[in-house]
Amino acid sequence: MSELDALRQRAVEAWERLQSGQGVRILVGTATCGRSAGALEALEVFRSEAQRRGADWRLIEVGCIGPCYAEPIVCIAKPRRPMVCYQSVTAERARQLIDRYLDGDDPAAEHALGTLGDGTIDGIPPLFETPVFKAQVRRTLRLCGLIDPTNIDHYLAHGGYGGLEKALRMQPEEVIEEVKRSGLRGRGGAGFPTWRKWQFCRDAPGEVKYLVCNADEGDPGAFMNRSLLEGDPHSVLEGMLVAGYAIGARHGYIYCRAEYPLALERLAVALDQARGYGLLDEDILGSGFSFDIQVKEGAGAFVCGEETALIASIEGRRGMPRPRPPFPAVSGLWGKPTIINNVETLACVSLILRHDPEWFARYGTEKSKGTKTFALVGNVKRPGLVEVPLGITLREMIFDIGGGLVGDKRFKAVQTGGPSGGCIPADLLDMPVDYDSLTAAGSIMGSGGMVVMDEETCMVDVARYFLDFAQKESCGECTPCRLGTRQLAAILEDACSGKATPEDIDLLAELSEGIKAGSLCGLGQTAPNPVLTTIRYFRQEYEVHIQQKRCPALVCRQLLWYRIDPELCQGCQLCLKHCPVEAIQGEKKEPHTIDQLKCTRCGACFEVCPPKSHAVQRIPGQVPATETPAPPKPAPAAGLPEET
Amino acid sequence: MEDTRRLEAVFASFEGRQDELIAILQRVQAEFGYLPSEAMRRIARFVGVPESSVYAVATFYTQFRFTPIGRNHIMVCRGTSCHVRGAPRILEVLEKQLGIREGETTPDREYSLETVACIGACGLSPCIMVNKRVEARMSPRKVAQRFGKAAQGERT
Ligand SMILES: Cc1cc2nc3c(=O)[nH]c(=O)nc-3n(C[C@H](O)[C@H](O)[C@H](O)COP(=O)(O)O)c2cc1C
């Protein structure tokens, strides 16, 4: 193994030179989220300014350290100073930072998130002591945002591929035993013990076996896998090599969704570099073990995250699931034993091997070991990617790390597990986040999406939203899922538009149980969860929709209306100009009125009404008859033929 | 002839196996912006499967389309985080501004409007993607400004 040792030594030396050098280092987070907030523009400012003054600033593009709310994030290190991590570094702020901290010596503390590394700077707290990071335990994410993901040496310098070296010195069974002792459960959905799957596959007869890394990340509201692939792709490749060795596979695939162009780009670079260092293909590190990895791009089908559908897709067919058993571990790709593991599961594997199982299990609960990454998003003040020990409470995550809700609104629910999960209400906020507690609450851990919802979110609308998604994504193969989800979606649509009857709530619940029991794959088996949990915890909201025809959260359009308060209206005509259906009348400087028969309740008037007059009001319930001029009948729904 | 040459160039990096079919469709679509019917015929011949099988696969995946796409390809995220932060309104404003519905292209082929399950920038929601570039922290007002003028300016 001396080959890799030499490469690593060189990498460590290069890394240390970089850290102790006399020059300035500037780390710009240019992952997808950073880019969308303007990171490339900031990068360009640093680049052109460096050139203009002939300065030897080392510019390094890194992945993301997690706090999305602070994007674009830039870290600046001057010699003999701790690195300072800055938030919201747009092009303009980049210029200010150059002016103040690089040309001058003012660290611009008010823009800093925190310091990294040894030493202190007045007025800037150490980053990992700040509320966002304090409760986190960063393991799989430890290098994201701090190393150059396109430079394998940065990974090597941090002990990268040490887990692979160790695994190759063991017997495959011993590797499986290590993973068993760690207690690792799958991070992609069901939380199945990783070692047990591997053992099935290892024991399955046959020479040819496959390993697939599931990077489909189809859950809306989740981006943990994307961030890891963009920020530290080698940690996933290393895990794949270890897994391949353990199960006896020679070929690996990464099934990555096409919606992640940057992750795909980073993977291609990482694979090339790993190949160049003899970490792929024939006789890896002289061990006799051979393994290659090929990337397959998804083509936009949620169901392809499901194992058997994913296999069909890799084979070049429609992504239709098939009944299990046989499980893929016994008969998968081209009928050969196949293991499918999630991106994060594989990143955990490389860490378990590099350290040891006990190290991994130091965090977590009895049955849920280790740490887990979550995409904490929605109506939370500090959305971002976080990694926490399993067993932490929802409250700690949402209020300590996430800083509570935007605008200090009231917390209503948190949705975990994507379309297969459920909505958890406020009185369960002190529940620990682990596989079994989430399941007991009617949700699932899933891959780690965590969408926080405030009082202005309508839970019936959320259920409708998820069922609409499930109904569109159902592959159509089995009837309970194909027609059942469609039926659920239709009833929920009725509930949101005031057309449902009181019996419909029980019908929803009954139908849901049938779909769960009768569907072929995990999509249908879990699709009713958002309905069941919202009925379980927010039944009253359904009742108000159905009986009082009111949407208390003011979301469902058919169950609210707008009016202009004549006392408050200044006649500025903004609403009149923005109304897409010309439903607003009124002379300049005179109070305006809304024609309720024309109004589509899009809310454009509400959005543009200047805060100082605040004249447009959104009112729960259906339009009262007094607001609609003759004919005195209740407002007919748009599009219905007129009565003759 | 030109189209045939472009197709041949795509085929050159494949062997014509069934498991390459999706990748072939993706590359052909990247080349032409959509999957022309002539290309579908040739792909079937290249992979050695009936044309109906190629359609069966291509119609299953939302990525594939059979009509040309607009020069500006706008995708509105309909993910959960974007949904609770106002994505439905954003889609509505765009539909209004561009005068097309989700899934359509303007007659001048300037704009195509589609939705996507999640862009993966949920921490900066609501998001849209314009020609593969993510634009974050959108609001009805921002999209109205961004596309209202562009759409009108270019079409008159
Ligand atoms: C409809 C559906 C979608 C899924 N999507 C994903 C996904 O995007 N990523 C993922 O890792 N697992 C997904 N899964 C779970 C996988 O089927 C599988 O359990 C997982 O990849 C196994 O890896 P693990 O044991 O490492 O968790 C999905 C399951 C279903 C039923």
Ligand code: FES
């Ligand atoms: S929910 Fe819109 S980017 Fe993920």
